[in-house]
Amino acid sequence: MGNSGLAGMLTATLRRDLLLAYRHRTQLANPLVFFTIVVTLFPLALNPEPQLLGTIAPGVVWVAALLAAMLSLEEMFRSDFDDGTLEQVALSPYPLSLVVLAKVAAHWLVSGLPLLLLAPLLGVLLRLDTVALGTLVATLLLGTPVLSLIGAIGVALTVGLRRGGVLLSLLVLPLYIPVLIFAAGAVSNAQAGLEVTGQLALLGSILALSVALAPLAAAAALRISLS
Amino acid sequence: MERLDEPLFSDLSFVVDAGRALRLSGRNGAGKTTLLRILCGLTPPTAGDVRWCGEALQRCYPDFVADLCYVGHVPGLKGDLNPVENLLFHTAGRAASGVSPEAALARVGLPPECEETPCRRLSAGQQRRVALARLLLTRARLWILDEPFTALDPEGRGRVEALLGEHLRGGGLAVVTTHHHMELESDRVVVLELDDGQ
DSSP: OOHHHHHHHHHHHHHHHHHHHHHTHHHHHHHHHHHHHHHHHHHHHSOOOHHHHHHHHHHHHHHHHHHHHHHHHGGGTHHHHHHTHHHHHHTSSSOHHHHHHHHHHHHIIIIIHHHHHHHHHHHHHTTOOHHHHHHHHHHHHHHHHHHHHHHHHHHHHHTTSTTOHHHHHHHHHHHHHHHHHHHHHHHHHHHTTOOOHHHHHHHHHHHHHHHHHHHHHHHHHHHHHHO | OEETTEEOBOSOOOOOOTTOEEEEEOSTTSSHHHHHHHHHTSSOOSSOOOEETTEEGGGGHHHHHHTEEEEOSSOOOOTTSOHHHHHHHHHTTSOBOSOOHHHHHHHTTOOGGGGGSOGGGSOHHHHHHHHHHHHHHBOOSEEEEESTTTTOOHHHHHHHHHHHHHHHHTTOEEEEEOSSOOOSOGGGEEEEEOOTBO
16 A cells, blocks of 8 residues: 555545436536526626626626625535544544545635636626736635635535534635635736736635645544544 | 542452453443444543553553444444445445455344345334444454444344354454354353342
8 A cells, every 4th residue: 555545535535426416417516507697696686787787797706706605605515524434534544634635626626617618608697808818717726626625615614513503604704704805806906907027926825825724734633523 | 440530340360371361241221332332442431441462552552543443333334325335435544354334234133135225214124234234344352342243133143142152263363242042162262240239
């Protein structure tokens, strides 16, 4: 059992989570439908004037993406915790943090990536211009993995509680705020024709920090939840 | 060990040798499952330590879990995967015994037509059999089984006892909680009675 054993374990985890998501594919649509509905409600409730829509679009798309990401978070560890497979994974000879990383990757592929593909369409709906659309996709590409990674810590902490839903939002939403500020700010800047590399670099560094630290924190939290 | 700040048991000390099984018995709520989870390293004990081959568990944890197969009271199966898929996931990255999942399922007496059925459609006894089939797939020397006979019919209990006997004769160790009297050779099974803090 060397590296190949570890790689085997991680690919098996990734493949299993994707297969399970595929077998539950009707559930996958829920966050996407929610995302679409929230974004389309704004032009209906406010004035559908192009200039106003353009102003609110970055914030609206990002807040909706953030809430949609929250919707699917619980599933990351909940069912594994309930059916005992998490116990078995915790008893594997490899670092739990790497298994967490594989699970987060699977979660992002089925929840973050579809948002990324859907967002440009909704951006067009809100009259974002091409440059802003490109920036929107770039911020979502850097930001949504952070949402999954930070979410993993919150879910790992609350998975042992029967009613962890509200607590999970309270734990996770404050940590999402920097991502929201920099991402929406970058899209607004792009719209105004300003430089966005600063915000994108900050988002990238938040992502790098989360990839490095969030799996460790989530693994430690899972061990507490399991004991 | 404490639960809800009440001492559950204390002054508990035992050694399980190769080729032997320890059967934990005691009333419901005596702390059998808690003790098993402490032995697995899932729950840290309030005081004291668990040793594997003479070394404290924390120091040899990767080696220890590589040698451990734990079947808890929840079967640890994904309801949407079929038995073979579940077993393949379990063996990923672990030292394999060379037994195929199909052969292992046949040994625990799961009918071949169930192999393609999602686990959530299997009966409780069949799910238990799939969970126990994990024992055959790894080369784990230590089996920790929490109520392995629950939901099994007499034929299934016989099969599991046969597996356990074979494992012990091969130099393996086991810690089992059960209220079922095992027909195994009495010199191989030591019984530990957990009663009110003893």
